[in-house]
Amino acid sequence: xxxxxxxxxxxxxxxxxxxxxxxxxxxxxxxxxxxxxxxxxxxxxxxxxxxxxxxxxxxxxxxxxxxxxxxxxxxxxxxxxxxxxxxxxxxxxxxxxxxxxxxxxxxxxxxxxxxxxxxxxxxxxxxxxxxxxxxxxxxxxxxxxxxxxxxxxxxxxxxxxxxxxxxxxxxxxxxxxxxxxxxxxxxxxxxxxxxxxxxxxxxxxxxxxxxxxxxxxxxxxxxxxxxxxxxxxxxxxxxxxxxxxxxxxxxxxxxxxxxxxxxxxxxxxxxxxxxxxxxxxxxxxxxxxxxxxxxxxxxxxxxxxxx
Amino acid sequence: xxxxxxxxxxxxxxxxxxxxxxxxxxxxxxxxxxxxxxxxxxxxxxxxxxxxxxxxxxxxxxxxxxxxxxxxxxxxxxxxxxxxxxxxxxxxxxxxxxxxxxxxxxxxxxxxxxxxxxxxxxxxxxxxxxxxxxxxxxxxxxxxxxxxxxxxxxxxxxxxxxxxxxxxxxxxxxxxxxxxxxxxxxxxxxxxxxxxxxxxxxxxxxxxxxxxxxxxxxxxxxxxxxxxxxxxxxxxxxxxxxxxxxxxxxxxxxxxxxxxxxxxxxxxxxxxxxxxxxxxxxxxxxxxxxxxxxxxxxxxxxxxxxxxxxxxxxxxxxxxxxxxxxxxxxxxxxxxxxxxxxxxxxxxxxxxxxxxxxxxxxxxxxxxxxxxxxxxxxxxxxxxxxxxxxxxxxxxxxxxxxxx
Numbered sequence: 001x002x003x004x005x006x007x008x009x010x011x012x013x014x015x016x017x018x019x020x021x022x023x024x025x026x027x028x029x030x031x032x033x034x035x036x037x038x039x040x041x042x043x044x045x046x047x048x049x050x051x052x053x054x055x056x057x058x059x060x061x062x063x064x065x066x067x068x069x070x071x072x073x074x075x076x077x078x079x080x081x082x083x084x085x086x087x088x089x090x091x092x093x094x095x096x097x098x099x100x101x102x103x104x105x106x107x108x109x110x111x112x113x114x115x116x117x118x119x120x121x122x123x124x125x126x127x128x129x130x131x132x133x134x135x136x137x138x139x140x141x142x143x144x145x146x147x148x149x150x151x152x153x154x155x156x157x158x159x160x161x162x163x164x165x166x167x168x169x170x171x172x173x174x175x176x177x178x179x180x181x182x183x184x185x186x187x188x189x190x191x192x193x194x195x196x197x198x199x200x201x202x203x204x205x206x207x208x209x210x211x212x213x214x215x216x217x218x219x220x221x222x223x224x225x226x227x228x229x230x231x232x233x234x235x236x237x238x239x240x241x242x243x244x245x246x247x248x249x250x251x252x253x254x255x256x257x258x259x260x261x262x263x264x265x266x267x268x269x270x271x272x273x274x275x276x277x278x279x280x281x282x283x284x285x286x287x288x289x290x291x292x293x294x295x296x297x298x299x300x301x302x303x304x305x306x307x
Numbered sequence: 308x309x310x311x312x313x314x315x316x317x318x319x320x321x322x323x324x325x326x327x328x329x330x331x332x333x334x335x336x337x338x339x340x341x342x343x344x345x346x347x348x349x350x351x352x353x354x355x356x357x358x359x360x361x362x363x364x365x366x367x368x369x370x371x372x373x374x375x376x377x378x379x380x381x382x383x384x385x386x387x388x389x390x391x392x393x394x395x396x397x398x399x400x401x402x403x404x405x406x407x408x409x410x411x412x413x414x415x416x417x418x419x420x421x422x423x424x425x426x427x428x429x430x431x432x433x434x435x436x437x438x439x440x441x442x443x444x445x446x447x448x449x450x451x452x453x454x455x456x457x458x459x460x461x462x463x464x465x466x467x468x469x470x471x472x473x474x475x476x477x478x479x480x481x482x483x484x485x486x487x488x489x490x491x492x493x494x495x496x497x498x499x500x501x502x503x504x505x506x507x508x509x510x511x512x513x514x515x516x517x518x519x520x521x522x523x524x525x526x527x528x529x530x531x532x533x534x535x536x537x538x539x540x541x542x543x544x545x546x547x548x549x550x551x552x553x554x555x556x557x558x559x560x561x562x563x564x565x566x567x568x569x570x571x572x573x574x575x576x577x578x579x580x581x582x583x584x585x586x587x588x589x590x591x592x593x594x595x596x597x598x599x600x601x602x603x604x605x606x607x608x609x610x611x612x613x614x615x616x617x618x619x620x621x622x623x624x625x626x627x628x629x630x631x632x633x634x635x636x637x638x639x640x641x642x643x644x645x646x647x648x649x650x651x652x653x654x655x656x657x658x659x660x661x662x663x664x665x666x667x668x669x670x671x672x673x674x675x676x677x678x679x680x681x682x683x684x685x686x687x688x689x690x691x692x693x694x695x696x697x698x699x700x701x702x703x704x705x706x707x708x709x710x711x
Binding site for chain 2: 048050070071072073074075079081082083084085086087088089098099102145148158
């Protein structure tokens with residue numbers, strides 16, 4: 001979907017993105033992760049040419065981004081940012097309809113699309129359509145920001161620390177929301193964050209950047225289990241990585257099918273970390289496991305967690 | 308312990324002073340008006356238009372009915388300052404003050420008519436210090452009341468329209484015909500309309516030109532920040548030149564230009580007249596226009612601009628759809644300052660033969676006829692207040708729409 005080929009970006013002669021090559025497969029949820037100043041945001045903004053690059057090639061769906069006119073390129077890429085950047089003088093409907101309007105969609109089609117997106121983000125379309133950004137909470141504004149990015153049904157969604165400015169509870173809700181939208185739409189998402197927990201929770205693949213270079217590329221489990229350098233190990237959180245690993249694996253992977261146990265059951269979709277928490281809480285080393293339909297499908301034990 | 312002591316103390320304080328002063332402005336204005344009415348002339352009667360008149364105090368000049376009306380309304384206004392401030396009470400104060408304004412005007416007109424009957428044909432009745440102070444006090448009380456009531460644009464419009472309707476009704480009824488100001492107006496009826504129109508033309512042309520030059524200049528300064536310091540240095544310098552000096556400074560180069568190129572002279576460009584006046588007015592208007600352009604457009608949230616770029620807006624779409632509408636309240640506020648300033652400066656432009664309301668002011672100064680000065684000054688002030696009010700309302704409407 002996106003190929004970066006030896007891309008270089010310098011500010012005043014100093015490289016901030018240094019010979020970066022990576023390929024994001026279609027449908028991936030790719031998180032660009034790293035400390036501030038590592039070039040992750042610059043990398044994202046080069047993909048829709050908000051930042052010009054000095055060397056190398058970036059291709060989106062096979063097209064060299066420098067061949068396509070920049071406005072046309074950006075209109076086919078969804079874009080959401082930390083400060084949200086909703087247009088304060090436009091209603092929710094006008095904000096979401098920005099790109100469709102730029103693409104000259106008919107009014108009725110824009111209206112219907114706005115309704116569809118508000119419903120996708122679980123906001124009451126009729127109640128929200130005519131509100132202005134200042135009438136919304138931070139979390140609602142960010143949802144509108146995501147809806148606006150999705151408006152013209154882009155093949156690719158770029159998100160620059162989109163949940164950086166909201167409180168932890170809202171942030172948690174928005175993370176579930178974007179994970180659900182990714183699962184439902186199968187869109188390719190490139191997501192910038194410096195928050196390791198957020199990255200592990202959302203990513204299908206993570207690119208860790210260190211001073212403009214790719215420090216490691218891999219799935220969340222790869223990165224926690226096999227950090228390739230001290231930098232990655234420190235960044236992923238050294239001592240806490242065991243717990244992080246538990247958080248990444250589903251109970252379904254380790255459970256003993258067919259066995260039964262007494263007590264409150266836990267969902268097979270929950271993480272091993274959830275299982276550990278439940279065992280600690282209930283002073284037990286065995287939990288019955290249920291599937292999404294609610295029927296008992298097996299047992300998970302403390303020994304299974306550390307296997 | 309402290310928790311129970313505080314309410315007790317508060318009760319004691321309330322008991323000591325059953326009437327609390329909720330508004331300190333109205334009693335102050337009331338006192339000023341009473342002192343003025345007691346010590347200064349409400350109207351002045353002079354044997355002819357060129358000598359200064361003998362002051363006639365309010366109780367001597369005005370009809371007892373009007374004096375009683377003033378006393379009752381004044382007392383009511385004072386009462387609003389003492390009573391607890393409910394919403395109805397907050398709107399009562401400006402309403403009473405507005406009625407006071409109309410009664411003061413009517414009393415003055417009636418007093419002038421009464422004085423004129425007993426005087427010779429050449430005698431003039433002009434407005435005295437007490438009239439102006441009372442009118443000013445009532446006006447300030449009305450403004451203060453509107454502000455305290457947080458009156459919206461609609462209420463303000465109603466108040467202004469009611470005052471304007473009351474005033475023009477009194478003018479139509481000939482209530483002010485005996486005043487010296489009306490004599491001066493009647494003597495120059497034809498010139499007055501022309502001067503008023505010329506004044507407005509000068510202001511509109513100068514402000515229009517200043518916007519056409521200053522707005523692109525401001526946009527250019529935003530694109531190239533290193534231009535801003537020298538640009539503002541020049542504009543600030545222009546602003547510090549006294550207006551009369553600037554009009555004088557333009558005299559020499561423009562008359563030289565007109566002599567060298569007769570075609571310029573044919574267009575009306577010369578050392579005196581409309582051309583130098585407009586040039587000077589434009590130069591003065593440039594600084595506020597450029598400054599509000601820079602601060603208005605430069606103050607648009609970076610995140611919003613970044614989002615607009617990221618959505619795929621062209622620079623032109625970004626400017627017209629996002630940056631300009633968001634900067635509009637600041638731009639309109641700047642325009643307000645520019646227009647009010649230009650209306651005042653245009654009065655001085657009469658000095659170099661540009662015409663306008665200033666011509667009455669300078670004629671009046673030359674003849675030592677204070678009422679002729681007023682004939683120029685009062686419409687200029689009214690024009691400035693009207694322009695200010697209209698633009699303020701427009702800004703408030705825009706802000707309400709684009710509220711964050």
